[in-house]
Amino acid sequence: MNFPSFDEWAATIVPVDVPADNVAVLVVDMQNLMLSDNSTLNDAGIDTRALRDSIPGVEKLTATARASGHPVIFIRIKNMPEEALDDTERSRLHDYTSTATTKAENEYDDEWAAAIIPELTVAPGDYVLDKPFGSAFVATRLEPLLTGLGIKNLVVCGTTTNMCVENSARHAAEHGFGTYVVRDAVGEFEVSRGQHALYAMDTSVGRVVTTDDVARSWPAGTAIALDQDLVGASA
Amino acid sequence: VTRPWDGVVPQHEVDLHAQRGGAVDRTPSWGSKPAVIVVDMTREFVDSAYATGWSPTGQPAAAANVSLLESARDAGIPVYYTRQIMQARAPMAMIGPRRWTSTRVDASPTLPLGGEIADAISPHPTDVVVDKPKPSAFFGTPLLSMLIAEGIDTVIVTGMVTSGCVRATAIDGYMNNFSVVVVEEATADWSDFQHRTALFDLHMKYADVVSLAEVLVYLTAVHGRIPDVVST
Numbered sequence: 001m002n003f004p005s006f007d008e009w010a011a012t013i014v015p016v017d018v019p020a021d022n023v024a025v026l027v028v029d030m031q032n033l034m035l036s037d038n039s040t041l042n043d044a045g046i047d048t049r050a051l052r053d054s055i056p057g058v059e060k061l062t063a064t065a066r067a068s069g070h071p072v073i074f075i076r077i078k079n080m081p082e083e084a085l086d087d088t089e090r091s092r093l094h095d096y097t098s099t100a101t102t103k104a105e106n107e108y109d110d111e112w113a114a115a116i117i118p119e120l121t122v123a124p125g126d127y128v129l130d131k132p133f134g135s136a137f138v139a140t141r142l143e144p145l146l147t148g149l150g151i152k153n154l155v156v157c158g159t160t161t162n163m164c165v166e167n168s169a170r171h172a173a174e175h176g177f178g179t180y181v182v183r184d185a186v187g188e189f190e191v192s193r194g195q196h197a198l199y200a201m202d203t204s205v206g207r208v209v210t211t212d213d214v215a216r217s218w219p220a221g222t223a224i225a226l227d228q229d230l231v232g233a234s235a
Numbered sequence: 236v237t238r239p240w241d242g243v244v245p246q247h248e249v250d251l252h253a254q255r256g257g258a259v260d261r262t263p264s265w266g267s268k269p270a271v272i273v274v275d276m277t278r279e280f281v282d283s284a285y286a287t288g289w290s291p292t293g294q295p296a297a298a299a300n301v302s303l304l305e306s307a308r309d310a311g312i313p314v315y316y317t318r319q320i321m322q323a324r325a326p327m328a329m330i331g332p333r334r335w336t337s338t339r340v341d342a343s344p345t346l347p348l349g350g351e352i353a354d355a356i357s358p359h360p361t362d363v364v365v366d367k368p369k370p371s372a373f374f375g376t377p378l379l380s381m382l383i384a385e386g387i388d389t390v391i392v393t394g395m396v397t398s399g400c401v402r403a404t405a406i407d408g409y410m411n412n413f414s415v416v417v418v419e420e421a422t423a424d425w426s427d428f429q430h431r432t433a434l435f436d437l438h439m440k441y442a443d444v445v446s447l448a449e450v451l452v453y454l455t456a457v458h459g460r461i462p463d464v465v466s467t
Contacts, residue, residue: 144374144375
């Protein structure tokens with residue numbers, strides 16, 4: 001097969017069906033650290049306003065999921081205990097988050113930085129997990145949660161497209177989950193980086209879809225009811 | 236030398252293991268960059284005032300841990316504690332076959348929070364506390380990442396209960412290619428029988444079960460041998 005060029009890909013948005021069973025929405029890093037005007041990332045010279053275009057899409061997507069009975073899982077980047085990584089400066093991701101944490105300790109607090117932004121709904125029955133790195137699958141309880149819920153397909157949204165969203169989507173695909181990334185519910189600091197990340201993921205990871213694709217694929221009230229005993233309140 | 240399984244595991248079965256698995260009495264295969272993992276030494280396990288606790292073995296194990304941790308910190312050896320996540324805080328912890336499902340809540344208003352580390356062995360500021368959803372300290376937690384980042388080659392496992400979370404953590408440590416050391420006096424179980432047989436099982440398959448005295452000598456030796464782990 002011939003892969004489309006980036007320009008061809010960007011100019012062509014085709015409807016994609018999203019599985020309506022055994023599926024969950026994963027919301028990546030839609031938290032104060034990433035999106036608040038008061039974020040320490042702004043102080044570090046990273047303009048978080050670029051990410052805010054993702055907010056309406058994420059809210060729409062999670063509302064669609066809840067109306068259809070599909071689990072919504074928020075995952076938040078939250079540093080490991082500082083002592084654990086004191087001498088470890090191995091990744092640029094750590095540079096970002098350690099800067100934020102240091103300032104957070106002084107000016108805000110870690111809980112504030114990790115909190116889901118107030119513009120988004122976190123409903124009873126949603127799950128909230130924390131992660132220490134970019135991928136939602138590394139050193140977290142996400143995979144046993146998905147296994148326990150019988151999830152086979154994951155719809156990924158959040159920030160940032162080229163970092164934590166892409167890390168999570170790639171791990172989802174490689175761990176055997178059908179993987180869907182929602183192009184109007186993701187955000188990246190620099191637009192072309194986000195678009196090229198979507199292009200790469202649509203080519204080699206999963207399918208890039210829209211919130212309309214999801215809404216069309218998940219008519220309200222159609223999901224097989226989960227064992228209510230296994231559906232928890234937010235952690 | 237008295238071993239914890241003496242008189243519990245029949246001698247002919249000890250011999251049987253020794254013929255196939257190697258010597259019962261041996262030099263532990265510990266390395267030069269150890270870390271201590273203190274498993275679930277929380278109030279609700281250490282103290283019989285809690286439904287899941289057992290003071291007769293928990294309190295002596297806590298005292299042994301105090302001694303071990305003092306030496307470890309003196310030697311600049313990283314210390315990790317685990318706490319079991321309570322269902323009330325993390326519903327997903329209950330998902331699974333539920334063979335050991337804790338339904339506990341911090342119900343008693345007269346008792347301090349059961350899920351916190353027992354006061355006698357409270358973590359120091361430089362220690363790391365890891366919350367875990369399942370028996371193994373490695374499962375669904377950042378512990379492995381932290382041990383790799385620190386360059387750890389040996390995990391010294393203590394805590395409660397020996398046949399449950401200690402055993403699971405020791406086996407996962409082995410699976411992740413660490414040398415695993417389990418400290419007899421610093422581990423505890425509700426069941427004396429299960430404590431002893433779990434230590435035998437671990438010693439003959441996945442770990443070196445050692446006495447507190449042995450591990451203190453080891454920590455002193457590591458302290459002297461590895462300048463870059465000496466605390467300042």
